[in-house]
Amino acid sequence: MRRALVVFLPLLAVSTRAEAAPVTLTCSLGQEGMPKQELVLEIEDGGVRLGSDHENIVDAQSLEKRSLVIKKDLISFRQMFAATRVAWDWKIDRATGKVTQKYINTETGKPFLTKTGDCTGG
Secondary structure, three states, X not given: OOOOOOOOOOOOOOOOOOOOOOEEEEEEEEOOOOOOEEXXXXXXXXXXXXXXXXXXXEEOOOEOOOOOEEOOOEEXXXXXXXXXXXXXXXXXXXXXXXXXXXXXXXXXXXXXXXXXXEEEEO
């Protein structure tokens, strides 16, 4: 009679659930030759809220599940827009305040537009 050996190993991956203190960032981003877009991001409790200013903040309904990562030096998340076949990949370097937002074609997986800028706060 054969016996199967089952081993349970702890997960070593970085938790994608935001367990850190709430973060509020004011960002200005755009692409070369275009006006900058002002944006406020509130990140807490595993969710992201964003808006044009502190009074007009809404939940990022399009946040991809388990995509939010908050580390000491990095915040990243993905917004999905299935109807348009577009995703936005956000990366915010907390040490430098640099923000990158890549527009990704979800059918090809390739970026077709990148916006960069700076964030303050958090």
